[in-house]
Structure formats: C-alpha cells, structure tokens
Amino acid sequence: MRIFSGIQPTGRKHLGNYIGAIRQYVEGQDRGDPAIYCIVDLHAISVAWDPAELRSNLYDTTAILLASGLDPDRCVLFRQSDVREHTELCWLLSSVTSHGDLNRMHQFKDKSSKQRELVSAALFFYPVLQAADVLAYRAEEVPVGEDQRQHVELMREIARRFNERFGEILVEPDHRIPEIGARIMDLQDPTSKMSTTGGSEQGTVYVLDEPAAIEKKFRSAVTDSGQGIVRGEGKEGIANLIEILSVIRGLEPSAIEEEFASAGYGDFKSAVAEATSEFLAPVRERYSEIRPDEKALDEVLSAGAERAAEMASVVLDEARSAMGLGPGSG
Numbered sequence: 001m002r003i004f005s006g007i008q009p010t011g012r013k014h015l016g017n018y019i020g021a022i023r024q025y026v027e028g029q030d031r032g033d034p035a036i037y038c039i040v041d042l043h044a045i046s047v048a049w050d051p052a053e054l055r056s057n058l059y060d061t062t063a064i065l066l067a068s069g070l071d072p073d074r075c076v077l078f079r080q081s082d083v084r085e086h087t088e089l090c091w092l093l094s095s096v097t098s099h100g101d102l103n104r105m106h107q108f109k110d111k112s113s114k115q116r117e118l119v120s121a122a123l124f125f126y127p128v129l130q131a132a133d134v135l136a137y138r139a140e141e142v143p144v145g146e147d148q149r150q151h152v153e154l155m156r157e158i159a160r161r162f163n164e165r166f167g168e169i170l171v172e173p174d175h176r177i178p179e180i181g182a183r184i185m186d187l188q189d190p191t192s193k194m195s196t197t198g199g200s201e202q203g204t205v206y207v208l209d210e211p212a213a214i215e216k217k218f219r220s221a222v223t224d225s226g227q228g229i230v231r232g233e234g235k236e237g238i239a240n241l242i243e244i245l246s247v248i249r250g251l252e253p254s255a256i257e258e259e260f261a262s263a264g265y266g267d268f269k270s271a272v273a274e275a276t277s278e279f280l281a282p283v284r285e286r287y288s289e290i291r292p293d294e295k296a297l298d299e300v301l302s303a304g305a306e307r308a309a310e311m312a313s314v315v316l317d318e319a320r321s322a323m324g325l326g327p328g329s330g
Ligand code: AQP
Pocket: 006, 007, 008, 010, 013, 015, 016, 017, 018, 019, 020, 021, 143, 144, 145, 146, 147, 148, 181, 182, 183, 184, 185, 193, 194, 195, 196, 197, 198
C-alpha cells in the first residue's frame, strides 16, 4: 500500500493537525510501501509569507514530525520544493482540471475571502498542486483530516480524466480520514475547526504548548449552560472534549461518557487538560533536542527528496510521453 500525505510548514502545529494527520502518519509508516510524507512549502506560498520565516517554519515542522515518531528509515520524508516533478506534473494535470471544479473548492472560498492584499492564482491552483503531490507517487491512500475530503475527491476526478484520455498511468487514491478526531474544533468556538490561520489563540492547543498553557486553554474552553458529559444538540464544546479524550485514551467516545457520567464540567475539563499535557509532553521534549540541529534536519530532507524524485520521475516521464510532450521514442 503506497501512502502519501502533505503537511504545511506553518511552524506551530496544533492538536487538530496532530490528531487528524500526524498520528496517522506515524501509524502508516509500517503499513506503507512506502509511506511518503512531504512538507509542502510550495503550498505555503499561496498566501502571504515571509521567506526567512518560511524556511525556519519548515525546520520546525520537520522537527515536530520526527519528534512525533516519524523515522526516516521507515518512511520517505522530504521538502516539496526539492522535488521539481511536483510543479511540472501540476501543470500537466491543470490541462485536465476543470476551472468550474476549482471554483467550487471550500478551501479556496474560505481562504480567498480572508486575504487582505492579493488573492493569488496559486491559491486557486492549490488543489491541482496537491493532486500532483499525490498522483506523482501513484499513492493509494491519503491520510488527512475531514477538511481535505473535497480535495482528495477532486484529485480522484483529475486522475480519472487523465487516464480516460491518456491511458492507465495514474492511480485514483482513497482518503483515510480517522473515524474519531477527523475534525477537532476550536476550544473557544466549537462550531469552527481548530485552525492555524482562522482560529483563536486561546482556543488553539499547540503541540509545543507548555502544560500550564494547555491547562489554561482547556479550563476556559467554551461549553454550554447545561450539564452532563454527553454528546448531542447544543453540546458541541463538550462533544469536542469527549472526542479529544477518546483519541488520547484510545477508547470509544461512549466509554468516556460512561466514565464521566457523574462528573461536572470543571473536573472533566481538568481531566482532558491533564491527559493532553501528558500526551504531548514527549513530543515537546524530543522536539527541543531535535530542532537546533538544522544541518541534520537538512540531511534527512535531502535523502528523502532523492528517494522521492526517483519515484516521481517515473510517473512524470510516462505522463509526458503519453501527452505527446518531448521527443518520440522512435
Ligand atoms: N481541526 C482539525 N482537526 C483534524 N485534522 C485537522 N487538520 C487540520 N486541521 C484539523 C489536518 O491536518 C493536516 C495538515 O493540515 P495543513 O497542512 O493544512 O496544515 P495547517 O495549515 O497547519 O492546518 P490548518 O489548521 O487546517 O490550516 P489553515 O488555518 O490554513 O486552515 C491535514 O491533513 C488536515 O486535514
């Protein structure tokens, strides 16, 4: 099973990223043949960015992934811009991508409305580059959170259209969205997803937050004026906390509801805060050991890029040739 997923170098990864995606990456590395993970710096330049910060954030994200348990001997980990095949395949795929489909993407609608200066063409093209990322490796499985469902559906459509026209060259990938934890919500606004750019500071738990900060954020989490540790209508805040604890403990949400049946909101919030602190502490500790050595991080990324380019160039050569680009074989 070939697994592929990409993650943005946004520096401060949050609990939603960890539960929805990173946790699945670590789980996938022994199933993947291979498991390929890419830090998507080219996607990051689709919105306003600072070059020095981008490079530094990329090291942060690499260190978080390694600290979370990715092992370069058991997966392929690389920087997107090091493998030029992604951008070339993006252009080739754009010829079979419908403008109307791109116009319907929720992420584009959402992010374009938030740009203050420029809504870049790169933001519009984001899903085509994402399709190229995955299709370049003939990946069969794409571990992502719920917010990426529509993009994975589009990449399937792009692969289908390409194959119909040029032959069976690309593989239609399936998404792997976790049953529990696919959409962790903002603690201050449990009707919006926890997010790097759109959320509140107090409602976003970062992987690298100190225990005191985690405690404070959970203590002030918005719940409801009722009682009872149960999921249901009007109880989005409590449901989010139940889901977080159920992922951390590896239990069904119903088991959490049973365990806390007679607890009050305050005690429940403290229990979730404590469990989250313990859950993230080893990652934070390993991160502080790994992050300072940028040379070592570069070595990991370069070795990964070499392996990735070898795989992607095979697919790209076939795609170019089938599309009538470059010299003929005879
Ligand atoms: N709240 C979430 N719950 C579960 N999964 C989530 N993901 C993102 N938010 C949640 C999943 O994390 C992976 C990496 O996402 P990304 O590369 O888009 O990273 P990001 O930009 O840091 O994530 P955000 O917070 O989603 O960013 P913005 O603010 O740009 O919208 C993906 O698999 C995603 O599904």
